[in-house]
Amino acid sequence: MELFFDPKSVVIVGASNAPFNLGATICSMLKEFLCYPGAVYAVNSKGEAVKGFPGYKSVLDLPQTPDLAVIIVAARHVPGVIRDCARKGVTRVIIESAGFSEEGEDGAALQREIDGIARSCGIRMMGPNCLGTLSTRDKFCCFYGINPSLVEMKQIFESPGTMSYIIQSGGMAVLVMESLYYDLVGVNKVVSIGNKCDVNEADLIDYFQNDETQVIGIYLENVGDGGKLMEAARRSRKPILIYKAGKTEEGAQAAMSHTAGMSGNDRIFDSACRQAGMIRLSSADELHSLPKMFTEMPLLKGKRIAVFTNTGAFGSIAADLLVESGLAMSVLSPQTQERLKKAGQVFNVKNPVDIGPAPPQTYLDIFEILLSAEEVDGLFPVLSVWQPFVIDALLELIKMCRHYDKPAAIYTPNAIAKTISIRAKHRIPVFERADEAVRALAVSLAYEAFRERRDQAISQCS
């Protein structure tokens, strides 16, 4: 699988100097944007060079056997190109061309044809109808049509991270990366698998076990081999966040016209996720909003949450949200309440802990009292940033969470534009909405509970 993400040499079949040529956008990205260090070849009918990379009329004419062939030609030409790749000894191909099973029976027949060729020749194939791979550490990307002037894209490659995505739709891949740029967690790898007639999400979950990936995000429009996906997910030592479009019949029909394939019974998928320990997301936004809970905070090990707020109204909102999410308001012990009373400025020493205008030390004292309390498993701080010191207090909180091995899902009830800027500038894992923060606590607990069950089952077997 490594050759798909880190090829030392690549051929872009279909890259030419014709206007609006999509293969050329891949060449210019590799050349000007990524300074990709490997060899790049272009194949087109004229055999012309593209963006400074040497051109040939056929894969057969290349001076070496490239690690990877990226194919972006009209669908009807794809079988011939794959045969050429096989003859040249290429073992990895990415078919970006559309016009296969997502376009009715003729396309499906063509897809079966290329699948047969690839299998018989021992070629591993991604796609068709996909964008292929992106690896920030390897400075490789074969997504077509990406505008290299995008500041966000540049940044994503300059600060590699630990989040890897398997995304069936290219448009969604771009949205997720653009959004992560304004969030905390960096990107490791992204792969768009389209109609996935060979390489699928299960192969990639396995692959992401052995690289820098910390959290795996998946966006699916349909599940090909459910059994294989469940096995890979069960094995995974890294949390998997999964969103599947097509929950309703109408949504499933729309998915059909987009990447082909039946999305299947939604309830079956739901129970499969629970059994395999995959966190099923309730919106595509959660693909970029939730990872920070796993990368920046310890896992939640019990459901008793303490709320700490400097904006009274949110005590009640927070309690509602926690209880509705299956979490619980921690019942603070008399000792803890006594300690809170001594911290001063506290309106309410029961949970939610509600304070008025208070100096920075009061915030730190309350964090410490709550995190160290036996009856508290995690914290939901709802702290309006009404003075800059609140930011410093939150930075201290992150350290304390690690020390006590208990997470905090931070929410700052300020305008969202402010929240985003606080998060980006100070690297605080703050959530954009109260319900999002509570959701992060809930999924952290669900994942920890799955892990414990699985590891117990394994230890009982051995």
Next chain:
Amino acid sequence: MELFFDPKSVVIVGASNAPFNLGATICSMLKEFLCYPGAVYAVNSKGEAVKGFPGYKSVLDLPQTPDLAVIIVAARHVPGVIRDCARKGVTRVIIESAGFSEEGEDGAALQREIDGIARSCGIRMMGPNCLGTLSTRDKFCCFYGINPSLVEMKQIFESPGTMSYIIQSGGMAVLVMESLYYDLVGVNKVVSIGNKCDVNEADLIDYFQNDETQVIGIYLENVGDGGKLMEAARRSRKPILIYKAGKTEEGAQAAMSHTAGMSGNDRIFDSACRQAGMIRLSSADELHSLPKMFTEMPLLKGKRIAVFTNTGAFGSIAADLLVESGLAMSVLSPQTQERLKKAGQVFNVKNPVDIGPAPPQTYLDIFEILLSAEEVDGLFPVLSVWQPFVIDALLELIKMCRHYDKPAAIYTPNAIAKTISIRAKHRIPVFERADEAVRALAVSLAYEAFRERRDQAISQCS
């Protein structure tokens, strides 16, 4: 009620030059920030002037009878001050002091005492435990503790709008205003009613019928007089968006400690909202995110929605969201599909309408085809802003929506920071999330359906 929002003269009882004095923050806001044109007096034990406003030892000493008294002294002194106000002939008082029924039985007794005094003297009272009123057009605000250096606050007064809020919690009022600053709709009036022992939400709904208000937003922690609220809501000619904290028992308990009062049975409240045509919000964020659907777009008159996207994945997500919200995917007629085919670049002419890279005119053609179709009641455009022309197309769409009297709930699947900046810069009513946009369509339809039912009932009676 007008005197509470637009007094020609006001006394701040409790404003002094002591450090951290809260009354003084009101004085400085009126003086330096708002340039409030009316007369302002301060009352404190020394009789000293505050922020340039003349000071007196008692309300009785004032050179005139002010239209309004704002009282912010220790709770135990409040009864005496109200008696002085009565003797001076003051008919409107706002009690900002805390320490009443939100703090147990002693406080409740004190609250009953001041209520009795006010009623017997014919004084209308807001509070206690509140921030009082803010009116952007009248340049009046008696909220304490507001930092006049806040750019957002200044802007809110400089661009008066049509959104009025009744908010039981001061902190929530500030959050809503801060958030609206980054959104489209401007603020008309805001009122924080605290423990509302006299003036309550029903009085204010009635009052907002006869001013510039277009949409009323309400945040409640408890309902005092449910019958009165329902009657006022039923009468209202303006949509009411209402959020009530304390849905769960835990949330209700937290609310109790904040502004006092039982939040009551949640299911009863839910059905009361439906009967009275109030739109019950599912998060406090909706207080600032949903109004633009009412101020910028026609009401939705049927549930058949057409989805138009340039990011294929969102076709399926949009269909799921619409169906789950009780709306329906419009079934496009053969004629409409034929027209869409001719528009060109369309991957899918069935709903969701999915296009590839296309020139600006294609966007405009598709908007026109869909909005003019008899089988389409409203539009859900999910358009990634991948080129600046998409913004121009959206601006045209707004005009077309008004022309065809059908709404569009616009969502741009870009990073949220980009979405916010597009909205602010170009004044496009774009929603921050796909589910938020669909929710806006759903509440628009719910309100229109209520209005129709009510108006039919009225016409049958007369």
